[in-house]
Amino acid sequence: MQCDPLTRAQILSEALPYIQQYQGRVVVIKYGGAAMVHQERRAEVLRDIVFLSCVGIRPVLVHGGGPEINSWLQKLDIPFKFVDGLRVTDGATMEVVEMVLVGKVNKQIVQLISLAGGSAVGLCGRDGNLIKARSQGRAEIGFVGEVSSINPNLIQTLLEGGQIPVISSVAADETGQAYNINADTVAGELAASLGAEKLILLTDTPGILRDPQDRSSLVTLVDIETARRLIQTGVVKGGMIPKVQCCIRALAQGVRAAHILDGGSPHSLLLEILTDAGVGTKLVPSQYSAQVGEAGNGSR
Ligand SMILES: Nc1ncnc2c1ncn2[C@@H]1O[C@H](COP(=O)(O)OP(=O)(O)O)[C@@H](O)[C@H]1O
Ligand SMILES: CC(=O)N[C@@H](CCC(=O)OP(=O)(O)O)C(=O)O
Numbered sequence: 492m493q494c495d496p497l498t499r500a501q502i503l504s505e506a507l508p509y510i511q512q513y514q515g516r517v518v519v520i521k522y523g524g525a526a527m528v529h530q531e532r533r534a535e536v537l538r539d540i541v542f543l544s545c546v547g548i549r550p551v552l553v554h555g556g557g558p559e560i561n562s563w564l565q566k567l568d569i570p571f572k573f574v575d576g577l578r579v580t581d582g583a584t585m586e587v588v589e590m591v592l593v594g595k596v597n598k599q600i601v602q603l604i605s606l607a608g609g610s611a612v613g614l615c616g617r618d619g620n621l622i623k624a625r626s627q628g629r630a631e632i633g634f635v636g637e638v639s640s641i642n643p644n645l646i647q648t649l650l651e652g653g654q655i656p657v658i659s660s661v662a663a664d665e666t667g668q669a670y671n672i673n674a675d676t677v678a679g680e681l682a683a684s685l686g687a688e689k690l691i692l693l694t695d696t697p698g699i700l701r702d703p704q705d706r707s708s709l710v711t712l713v714d715i716e717t718a719r720r721l722i723q724t725g726v727v728k729g730g731m732i733p734k735v736q737c738c739i740r741a742l743a744q745g746v747r748a749a750h751i752l753d754g755g756s757p758h759s760l761l762l763e764i765l766t767d768a769g770v771g772t773k774l775v776p777s778q779y780s781a782q783v784g785e786a787g788n789g790s791r
Contacts, residue, residue, distance in 0.1 A: 616662020636670025
C-alpha cells in the first residue's frame with residue numbers, strides 16, 4: 492500500500508484480528524464490469540485477492556463484464572438493450588455473452604491472478620455442474636436465467652487446494668440451453684450456498700449513496716429493513732437495485748455481512764475487510780448484528 496510507515500503499521504495492527512477471525516472462511520467477491528473498466532486497477536485488485544488467499548482467507552471471485560459485452564455486440568452490429576437492469580438476451584446475444592464472459596474476461600482474470608503470484612481456476616456454471624439455470628420466464632428478456640441449484644463441492648475442493656475459483660455468470664438448464672444470469676445474483680446465491688462469511692460487491696461507487704450524484708453521501712451501515720426501505724423510497728435505483736436485493740437475499744440465507752464498495756479506489760477491498768472503519772457500505776441482517784461478532788473495535 493502507498494502510505495507512510497506509521498499508517499502502514501496502524502493498518503497492520505488493525506488487520507491482524509480480522510485476518511485471524513476470517514482464516515478458513517469463504518469470502519465471495521463480485522468484481523463488476525463497471526469497476527473492471529479501470530484497467531490500471533485490475534492487477535491491483537487481483538493482487539489484493541491473492542493477498543487474502545495467502546493469509547488463509549478463502550476468496551471466491553465472480554466477475555461481471557457488461558461493458559465488455561456491449562463493446563463486442565457493437566463490433567458485431569448486434570443491437571442491445573436492458574430491461575430492469577437485465578440484458579435482453581436473444582440467441583445471437585447469448586452466444587456473444589458466453590464467448591466474452593467465459594472465453595475472454597474469465598481467462599484474463601485467471602491470467603492476472605497467476606501473474607500476481609496466485610493460482611486460479613476459471614469456471615462457468617456448466618463446469619462440474621456448478622450452477623444449474625432456469626429461465627426467468629419473461630419472454631421479453633429471452634435467455635435471461637436465474638439460479639435453480641448450486642453444487643458447491645467443486646468450489647470447496649478448489650479452495651482446500653489453495654486455488655482461487657473465478658466464476659462467470661453463464662449456466663445451462665437441464666437440456667444444455669445456456670442462460671445469461673446477472674453476476675450479482677450469481678455471487679449472492681454462491682455466497683449463501685457456500686455458507687460464506689461475506690459477500691463483497693466491487694462496483695464504481697463508494698457504496699450506497701443517499702444522493703447518487705454526491706460521493707460523500709455514503710451510507711456506511713445498513714440493516715435488511717433499512718435496505719428494503721432505501722429501494723422502496725427510490726434512493727437506491729438502476730443497477731444498484733439488483734445489488735442491494737442480492738445482498739438482502741444472501742443475508743437472509745445466513746451470510747453474516749455484505750459489502751458494496753468502489754473497486755476502482757486503491758486497496759478498497761483490503762481496507763473494507765481488514766480495518767475497523769472500512770470504506771464502503773456494510774449490510775448486516777439487523778442493527779444488533781452490527782455490534783457483535785466482529786474483530787476490532789466494532790466502530791461499524
Ligand atoms: N443510491 C445509489 N447509490 C449508489 N449508486 C447508485 C444508487 N442508485 C443507483 N446507483 C447506480 O448504480 C450503479 C452501479 O450499478 P452497475 O452499473 O450495474 O454496476 P456493476 O457493473 O458493478 O454491476 C452506479 O454507478 C450508480 O449509477
Ligand atoms: C442478465 C444480465 O444482464 N447479465 C449480465 C451479465 C454480466 C454482468 O452481470 O456484468 P456486470 O456485473 O458488469 O453488470 C450482462 O449481460 O451484462
